[in-house]
Amino acid sequence: MPNLKKLVNKHTISLATSAAMPVIGMLVLSLMAHNLPAADFGNYIFLLITILLADTFRNGFVQTSLIKFYAGTSKKKTFEVAGSAWYVGLLQAGVFVAVDAVVYLVYRSKSADAETTIQWFGIIYMTTLPAAIASYILQAEEKFGRMLILQVINQGLFLAFILTLIFAHKLSFQTAVYAYFAGSAITSLLTIFNGWAKVRTLKYRTKETISKLAHFGKFSVGTSISSYLLRSSDTFIIKIMFNPALLAVYYIPQRLMEVFEIPMRAGVATAMPELSAAVHKDNETEVASIMKRYAGMLTVTLIPIAVVAFLIAGPVITILFGKQYMDTEAVNIFRLFMCYVMLMPIDRFFGITLDIINKPHLNMLKVILMLVVNVAGDFIGIFIFHSLYAVAIASLFTFFAGAIFGYWALKKHLHFTIKDIFSLGYAELKSIVTHLLEKSKTEKTEV
Known part of the structure; x- marks a missing residue:
């Protein structure tokens, strides 16, 4: 460690x-x-x-x-x-x-x-x-x-x-x-x-390095654009299929999800250089360990937060956006989103690890698969249920598809299990919390 x-x-x-x-x-x-x-x-x-x-x-x-x-x-x-x-x-x-x-x-x-x-x-x-x-x-x-x-x-x-x-x-x-x-x-x-x-x-x-960056970048751009479309697809579909007023109802829980993006972006920013350094040392064991550590730590951290957010969804939306949204689908849609929060870190780290081990085409395929599942799920769900809830439920299948494909693709190159991710993440988080508590006690004693 x-x-x-x-x-x-x-x-x-x-x-x-x-x-x-x-x-x-x-x-x-x-x-x-x-x-x-x-x-x-x-x-x-x-x-x-x-x-x-x-x-x-x-x-x-x-x-x-x-x-x-x-x-x-x-x-x-x-x-x-x-x-x-x-x-x-x-x-x-x-x-x-x-x-x-x-x-x-x-x-x-x-x-x-x-x-x-x-x-x-x-x-x-x-x-x-x-x-x-x-x-x-x-x-x-x-x-x-x-x-x-x-x-x-x-x-x-x-x-x-x-x-x-x-x-x-x-x-x-x-x-x-x-x-x-x-x-x-x-x-x-x-x-x-x-x-x-x-x-x-x-x-x-150098021409060689420029060529490497450009070759890698073309797949990375494909991933970025597909991710952008994935984030925007629900908005476009709702605008086409429903009353425009319902767009705001769906936008509110989407916006609240940005809170969970903050620790995700922080984890990715910290992990990427470590993963890259491990790849340059040709140390597959270390690459797998870094991926498991960060994905697991974020997952274990977000699960209790998601449970609390699920329970207080109504008051949070009322306080932030007004009473007019208290009795709308926004509250339950946000609760549905909380059901797949635990998949987000795993899906994200499977993706960036594929990039870093020089398999950006597989990460691009993963995101494209998620986009296809999301769009198909939205239309099928709306056709059957005629409800905004169908769009939210489709997102659950989207992240499951991404996590399953990422797991399948990475298992060909790295040795790990889903159990490893949770166990190592829990151990890492426990060590960090213990360190912070000991540091706090030391500072109080010195004062």
């Missing part, structure tokens, strides 16, 4: 990093919703979704492949990987910017806000590249403290600019776009000047 103190520190900082972005982001969205006209806020959301969709391509194409080939290698190799990742990232961003420029020159909209979105999308996307590369490198180097600083600077600057615009009574869609650009530009410049982005490694790129 790795050094417990170091492991606890990594988990704590990674959890804080994973929580910082959604928490500050939610605060910014709340401020903008209260201070922007509905049309301006809608335009900003459209720009944000467009940028996030483009980021899905970049993260899929560059992030996972950089971490896989960077972590646990020699200094010379890290320079080659970082430089090659910069080259791939610039090419990919260049394609998006070129398409955006063509659309801007050809498309003529009667809406000034639509033109602003098209005009600034390419600029903002290229501006965010250095900060994105820096965050990937910091994750590969397991420098989670610096990742946290980077997230806080990026989101904190944007929050500060929005607050300034609100107090000056200058907030509009246009000025919000300028604030987004300014925050991204300053953050990226900081990562370049302090060396976190390692832009100078661009000269160490």
Whole structure:
């Protein structure tokens, strides 16, 4: 078992990093919703979704492949990987910017806000590249403290600019776009000047490494896009098959599920560099152990939380979203979601482990299978039961399909059992809790 103190520190900082972005982001969205006209806020959301969709391509194409080939290698190799990742990232961003420029020159909209979105999308996307590369490198180097600083600077600057615009009574869609650009530009410049982005490694790129990153990235992009479609498929189907008002009812429990995504993202961010380093050492036993440890620890942690959430679903939804949703399907849909929370860590870690052991095509197939099961299950369930509950129940079959396929695919390459995941996860969590309790007692004694 790795050094417990170091492991606890990594988990704590990674959890804080994973929580910082959604928490500050939610605060910014709340401020903008209260201070922007509905049309301006809608335009900003459209720009944000467009940028996030483009980021899905970049993260899929560059992030996972950089971490896989960077972590646990020699200094010379890290320079080659970082430089090659910069080259791939610039090419990919260049394609998006070129398409955006063509659309801007050809498309003529009667809406000034639509033109602003098209005009600034390419600029903002290229501006965010250095900060994105820096965050990937910091994750590969397991420098989670610096990742946290980077997230806080990026989101904190944007929050500060929005607050300034609100107090000056200058907030509009246009000025919000300028604030987004300014925050991204300053953050990226900081990562370049302090060396976190390692832009100078661009000269160490090699054709062989660029080819490896691109080959791996094409499958990783497929996984990312399929995951995006998987997350969005329920929304599109409900909008087509039901009254649009029911979309909000289903969206509420979906949004609450983001709480469970925070520890998941933290666990994945911490585990990926460890898995990559173990793969580079050609140590299959260690790879399996890391996968079991993180998947099991998160599963054991989330099960009691899911049970409590199941019991207090009604009051939580009423407090957060109002009494009008207390007697809707939202409460029971959230309870149905709690029934498959225990599958989420196992499914996620089966996927990233397939990526790291250089089987990204199998992870892509896993997500595509889940997408097919989800869409088919939604339509079949709605046809038979004519209810939103059918959509929620289909999600249960979706995660079962992903976990079963991931288990089958990984068993061909690693030796483990489902029992191992739970037992090792429980032992790891028990050790961490014991360590924290002993540390707390020691601090009280010293005081």
